[in-house]
Amino acid sequence: MSNTVHERAVVVDGLQINNWSRQILQELRAGGISGVNATCAVWEGPEETLRTIGDWCQLQAQNPDLMTLATSTGDIRQAKVDGRVAVLLGFQNASPFADDYRLVEVFSRLGVRISQLTYNIQNLLGGACYEPVDSGLTRYGRTIVSEMNRVGMLVDLSHVGNRTSLDAIDASAQPVSITHSNPTWYVDSPRNKPDDVIKALVERGGVIGCCLYPNVVGGAQATLTGFCRMVAELCETFGVQHVALGSDCTRDWGQDYVAWLRDGRWRPPDTAHPPTWPDWPGWFQGPADMPRVTEGLLEVGLPEDDVVRILGGNWLDLFDRVFPGAGGADDGPR
Amino acid sequence: MSNTVHERAVVVDGLQINNWSRQILQELRAGGISGVNATCAVWEGPEETLRTIGDWCQLQAQNPDLMTLATSTGDIRQAKVDGRVAVLLGFQNASPFADDYRLVEVFSRLGVRISQLTYNIQNLLGGACYEPVDSGLTRYGRTIVSEMNRVGMLVDLSHVGNRTSLDAIDASAQPVSITHSNPTWYVDSPRNKPDDVIKALVERGGVIGCCLYPNVVGGAQATLTGFCRMVAELCETFGVQHVALGSDCTRDWGQDYVAWLRDGRWRPPDTAHPPTWPDWPGWFQGPADMPRVTEGLLEVGLPEDDVVRILGGNWLDLFDRVFPGAGGADDGPR
Numbered sequence: 001m002s003n004t005v006h007e008r009a010v011v012v013d014g015l016q017i018n019n020w021s022r023q024i025l026q027e028l029r030a031g032g033i034s035g036v037n038a039t040c041a042v043w044e045g046p047e048e049t050l051r052t053i054g055d056w057c058q059l060q061a062q063n064p065d066l067m068t069l070a071t072s073t074g075d076i077r078q079a080k081v082d083g084r085v086a087v088l089l090g091f092q093n094a095s096p097f098a099d100d101y102r103l104v105e106v107f108s109r110l111g112v113r114i115s116q117l118t119y120n121i122q123n124l125l126g127g128a129c130y131e132p133v134d135s136g137l138t139r140y141g142r143t144i145v146s147e148m149n150r151v152g153m154l155v156d157l158s159h160v161g162n163r164t165s166l167d168a169i170d171a172s173a174q175p176v177s178i179t180h181s182n183p184t185w186y187v188d189s190p191r192n193k194p195d196d197v198i199k200a201l202v203e204r205g206g207v208i209g210c211c212l213y214p215n216v217v218g219g220a221q222a223t224l225t226g227f228c229r230m231v232a233e234l235c236e237t238f239g240v241q242h243v244a245l246g247s248d249c250t251r252d253w254g255q256d257y258v259a260w261l262r263d264g265r266w267r268p269p270d271t272a273h274p275p276t277w278p279d280w281p282g283w284f285q286g287p288a289d290m291p292r293v294t295e296g297l298l299e300v301g302l303p304e305d306d307v308v309r310i311l312g313g314n315w316l317d318l319f320d321r322v323f324p325g326a327g328g329a330d331d332g333p334r
Numbered sequence: 335m336s337n338t339v340h341e342r343a344v345v346v347d348g349l350q351i352n353n354w355s356r357q358i359l360q361e362l363r364a365g366g367i368s369g370v371n372a373t374c375a376v377w378e379g380p381e382e383t384l385r386t387i388g389d390w391c392q393l394q395a396q397n398p399d400l401m402t403l404a405t406s407t408g409d410i411r412q413a414k415v416d417g418r419v420a421v422l423l424g425f426q427n428a429s430p431f432a433d434d435y436r437l438v439e440v441f442s443r444l445g446v447r448i449s450q451l452t453y454n455i456q457n458l459l460g461g462a463c464y465e466p467v468d469s470g471l472t473r474y475g476r477t478i479v480s481e482m483n484r485v486g487m488l489v490d491l492s493h494v495g496n497r498t499s500l501d502a503i504d505a506s507a508q509p510v511s512i513t514h515s516n517p518t519w520y521v522d523s524p525r526n527k528p529d530d531v532i533k534a535l536v537e538r539g540g541v542i543g544c545c546l547y548p549n550v551v552g553g554a555q556a557t558l559t560g561f562c563r564m565v566a567e568l569c570e571t572f573g574v575q576h577v578a579l580g581s582d583c584t585r586d587w588g589q590d591y592v593a594w595l596r597d598g599r600w601r602p603p604d605t606a607h608p609p610t611w612p613d614w615p616g617w618f619q620g621p622a623d624m625p626r627v628t629e630g631l632l633e634v635g636l637p638e639d640d641v642v643r644i645l646g647g648n649w650l651d652l653f654d655r656v657f658p659g660a661g662g663a664d665d666g667p668r
Binding site for chain 1: 435436466467472602
């Protein structure tokens with residue numbers, strides 16, 4: 001039964017940040033994942049991000065049987081038919097835009113469809129989840145949100161501060177996303193979201209992707225049932241159409257990469273206590289385990305149609321509202 | 335008498351942002367200016383700033399009789415003996431450091447001796463004078479201040495927000511500067527400073543450079559006497575050793591440059607109402623008019639020794655405390 005539901009769904013993962021390779025693409029295919037928001041920038045500036053997109057072009061050229069660089073929900077649906085993974089390029093930081101709002105359109109033309117506004121620390125756009133003080137959405141941040149609305153790029157608030165998140169939800173003419181976070185009532189972490197932020201997001205048509213990263217589920221001891229009950233409660237409170245998944249898979253990286261994520265170039269590395277990757281729950285070790293989440297969601301009593309929505313349908317609906325060609329986005333060339 | 339005082343002083347201008355050329359250097363020499371903090375970045379990132387420093391190397395090679403790229407107060411004193419202008423490279427924004435704290439040392443090694451933390455809008459380091467909300471000094475901002483202390487780069491707060499300014503004064507192990515602003519009680523502008531900021535700066539040994547830019551003196555109708563009375567009152571309130579000059583001269587730029595200063599790349603240009611340069615007071619049209627300020631300062635009754643301090647002696651003392659080789663700065667190579 002659960003396999004049937006998983007196969008019926010167009011499974012879309014709201015965020016993964018793997019060290020991408022043929023092996024990782026095979027893991028996604030093994031997990032029945034047809035679409036993924038793949039992070040191609042966390043701290044990188046414009047030129048570094050161009051090079052990373054070049055890496056993606058090369059990965060596609062070398063693995064045409066496994067992946068396609070996608071820019072629309074049509075590409076994702078076609079990838080499911082073809083048994084491939086549709087990769088949506090996404091940013092976890094506005095660093096590729098640097099100080100130049102025109103780069104939003106430039107990166108949109110390169111296929112970037114999703115961008116988080118800030119990553120962990122204050123930037124030119126606004127405050128972030130680990131910064132002690134949240135400036136709110138700045139004037140430059142408002143310009144960027146407006147440009148993202150114009151070109152059809154989805155705003156992501158996962159690592160954004162709460163005040164800036166509320167400002168961005170209010171400022172955005174299009175619904176926005178939290179691609180990979182949980183509610184704070186499930187696990188109280190700066191990376192998770194209080195109800196007022198989720199409520200404001202939902203009222204504007206947004207979607208939250210429930211996240212499997214250890215730090216936001218309570219560590220390796222988190223249970224599948226507990227996670228799935230949280231998803232079900234979110235659906236009950238806010239409506240199933242606003243709930244999805246964003247695993248935050250971090251496959252195949254060495255310890256140097258977790259240090260990069262934490263410290264970037266903005267502070268000296270803590271060489272005495274270098275950060276380490278957390279252990280994941282036994283029931284979710286990577287993209288190949290996605291069918292177990294489907295099983296869990298069915299086991300806590302969610303209807304099959306709801307699970308299909310949570311697995312990907314809600315992301316597809318949101319993308320259709322926001323991406324280029326949708327009513328909200330500019331009709332000009334991109 | 336006033337000429338004697340002007341000639342006796344080592345005149346140092348806390349900030350100029352001209353379209354530099356042989357002609358401008360001649361204007362500084364005509365004004366008896368021996369040292370100047372010359373802006374080589376406002377919005378530029380690391381690579382753009384490297385190229386601008388390249389322009390400076392070229393200007394020096396073409397005008398060895400008129401200028402020298404300076405890195406110490408010894409260079410400034412020698413320039414006075416030689417009848418040349420000692421140019422200290424300075425930033426009006428932390429944009430050349432981008433997100434990489436290590437670039438503070440890199441640019442220090444290139445001779446950059448002064449940097450403002452933020453320019454008009456919120457950035458990764460903190461809030462700014464024209465941003466509606468001031469985040470305060472961020473964690474990255476604290477890292478940068480600490481690096482500037484270590485390598486001997488002077489912190490400048492002129493365009494910084496008041497909350498971030500107070501945080502930076504508190505965070506800095508070295509005295510800091512306001513290179514080009516006035517008190518708000520003289521002209522109430524976001525670019526000028528309330529007494530609590532000036533007081534905190536002074537208590538830590540800092541220096542404020544009184545500024546001649548039209549917007550911060552009250553426009554072209556501002557009088558020399560009024561300006562000089564303000565300088566004298568600052569001296570009386572806070573002690574003469576904390577008061578200097580920073581003209582903010584903007585010589586020889588077209589209208590496109592004022593638009594660049596205002597809007598950078600962070601918002602679309604206001605093509606309907608493009609910004610224009612303000613008119614300067616008749617008594618201060620550019621660097622060549624600096625001797626008239628000396629006359630004005632003497633006329634309001636400031637003692638000659640105090641005027642010598644205000645014209646440059648206080649900047650030299652502060653630079654000696656902060657720049658590399660001083661007790662505060664790291665003794666390592668740079």
